[in-house]
Amino acid sequence: MEKIQTLVVGAGISGLSTAFFLQQRGQRVAVLEASGRAGGNIQTLMYEGFMLEAGPNTLLDNDPAIAALIDGLGLRAEVREANSEAKRRYVVRNGQAVQLPGSPPAFLSTTLFSPAAKFRLLAEPFIGRAQIEESVADFVRRRLGQEFLDWAIDPFVSGVYAGDPARLSVQAATPKVYALERDHGSLLVGALKKAFKARKTEVQTTPVGHMFSFDRGLGQLVDALAERLGDALHLHATVQGLQHTHDGWQVNTSQGAFVAQNVVLAVPAEVCAALLEPFLGVRVQPLREIPYPPVMSVALGFRREDVAHALDGFGVLIPAKERVTTLGALFSSTLFPGRAPDGQVLLTVFIGGRRHEDVGTWTDEAIVARVLADLGPILGLRAAPLMSHVQHWPRAIPQYELGHFERMAALDEAMQHLQGLRMRANWRDGVSVSDAIRNGLVLATALQELQAQML
Numbered sequence: 001m002e003k004i005q006t007l008v009v010g011a012g013i014s015g016l017s018t019a020f021f022l023q024q025r026g027q028r029v030a031v032l033e034a035s036g037r038a039g040g041n042i043q044t045l046m047y048e049g050f051m052l053e054a055g056p057n058t059l060l061d062n063d064p065a066i067a068a069l070i071d072g073l074g075l076r077a078e079v080r081e082a083n084s085e086a087k088r089r090y091v092v093r094n095g096q097a098v099q100l101p102g103s104p105p106a107f108l109s110t111t112l113f114s115p116a117a118k119f120r121l122l123a124e125p126f127i128g129r130a131q132i133e134e135s136v137a138d139f140v141r142r143r144l145g146q147e148f149l150d151w152a153i154d155p156f157v158s159g160v161y162a163g164d165p166a167r168l169s170v171q172a173a174t175p176k177v178y179a180l181e182r183d184h185g186s187l188l189v190g191a192l193k194k195a196f197k198a199r200k201t202e203v204q205t206t207p208v209g210h211m212f213s214f215d216r217g218l219g220q221l222v223d224a225l226a227e228r229l230g231d232a233l234h235l236h237a238t239v240q241g242l243q244h245t246h247d248g249w250q251v252n253t254s255q256g257a258f259v260a261q262n263v264v265l266a267v268p269a270e271v272c273a274a275l276l277e278p279f280l281g282v283r284v285q286p287l288r289e290i291p292y293p294p295v296m297s298v299a300l301g302f303r304r305e306d307v308a309h310a311l312d313g314f315g316v317l318i319p320a321k322e323r324v325t326t327l328g329a330l331f332s333s334t335l336f337p338g339r340a341p342d343g344q345v346l347l348t349v350f351i352g353g354r355r356h357e358d359v360g361t362w363t364d365e366a367i368v369a370r371v372l373a374d375l376g377p378i379l380g381l382r383a384a385p386l387m388s389h390v391q392h393w394p395r396a397i398p399q400y401e402l403g404h405f406e407r408m409a410a411l412d413e414a415m416q417h418l419q420g421l422r423m424r425a426n427w428r429d430g431v432s433v434s435d436a437i438r439n440g441l442v443l444a445t446a447l448q449e450l451q452a453q454m455l
């Protein structure tokens with residue numbers, strides 16, 4: 001039997017895409033997954049006639065790696081772009097869903113921000129750069145003012161991280177926003193320059209930043225990856241320990257031992273910490289310091305006439321200032337028509353996160369009751385849902401809080417002597433599915449180059 005070159009531990013999207021890109025480059029790989037299915041957080045379910053996403057709902061086409069994966073898997077014809085209505089987004093202020101302005105005239109007329117907050121924006125280009133690491137909240141308050149933090153950035157941070165802007169590091173959690181200050185000295189000037197440049201190059205590049213899924217949901221991507229891996233994917237293979245050998249690594253699993261030259265740990269931070277502790281001792285601590293608050297994803301199906309809101313957009317986000325437990329809701333059957341039976345609509349609601357970690361201990365009944373009470377007046381819910389489904393993610397999304405980069409640097413230093421061992425999961429370099437795919441391609445390319453140098 002030919003020797004495996006790289007063992008990937010974890011069949012979430014990080015591990016699957018790393019393995020796919022390695023295989024595409026001619027490497028012999030094997031993927032070891034503890035559970036009985038591939039996909040990790042990605043899970044599409046058919047339930048009572050609805051197509052539900054238990055984890056992520058959309059993918060962003062913002063990097064060439066995404067197209068490389070889709071085309072490499074032959075999935076192009078299955079891509080389903082989000083409905084164009086999804087460009088409209090709502091934010092709740094004073095109990096009302098207010099449309100987030102999408103253009104300068106809409107910004108001038110919106111009731112989401114006061115005239116003083118709008119005027120305050122004019123000062124932004126004249127504010128200097130920060131000299132220390134700041135939280136997202138401090139950064140936004142300093143550059144754009146309190147109202148932008150409360151009614152735009154806070155709900156955005158909820159939507160991506162289910163996080164707390166007062167604790168997230170602006171450099172680590174929102175690197176593109178931070179880079180506008182670092183590179184251009186101003187968010188407004190930087191954003192304008194980028195928009196101008198994008199317009200100039202539009203003809204030469206493929207469109208980026210489109211939101212999409214697949215005909216059979218994000219699960220279709222996972223299924224295609226699993227199918228491509230075939231026998232190289234080992235389910236129910238929980239990795240229990242690692243041993244450094246003279247020419248690589250031995251990985252001990254519930255299905256026996258595997259050996260390879262390289263190992264990629266594509267597993268949550270606490271699993272990496274447990275596997276690395278025998279080598280690093282207390283130096284695994286940075287991994288254990290990454291908070292993972294719980295998030296519950298609640299799917300609700302209603303008769304169309306039982307929801308007063310037009311549901312003509314991506315969804316609605318609820319800022320912390322509104323003092324409501326629910327974080328927000330996606331209008332899933334608007335986003336991707338056909339996911340609810342005829343005459344019915346599907347909402348995907350998120351609750352929990354860094355601010356409401358206690359919700360992780362609630363019963364499903366209590367969670368659904370809270371969500372209905374919170375959303376009822378905002379969306380005009382007139383009757384009980386026909387369908388409800390609660391998915392618990394007890395350790396949902398890693399938080400890149402203040403000190404994240406320092407923790408990662410300490411970890412990298414501690415790992416230096418562990419040749420052939422890499423880590424590649426969502427607890428660094430981005431939490432989105434697109435980040436995982438991009439990072440998978442970067443790592444596969446680096447490992448391949450290393451291999452070529454050694455020949």
Ligand SMILES: Cc1cc2nc3c(=O)[nH]c(=O)nc-3n(C[C@H](O)[C@H](O)[C@H](O)COP(=O)(O)OP(=O)(O)OC[C@H]3O[C@@H](n4cnc5c(N)ncnc54)[C@H](O)[C@@H]3O)c2cc1C
Nearest residue numbers: 010012013014034040041055056057058239426431432433
């Ligand atoms: C509710 C929710 C909504 C989200 N919404 C979006 C969204 O709309 N868009 C977006 O881009 N992102 C979204 N995200 C984020 C995104 O889904 C995740 O960051 C991404 O899927 C994580 O992939 P991963 O492979 O790094 O980790 P995971 O998906 O956690 O995969 C890790 C894998 O490792 C396995 N494993 C663990 N321990 C072992 C072991 N000892 N041995 C072997 N295998 C092991 C696990 O079983 C799992 O399969 C969302 C996340 C959640 C939770």
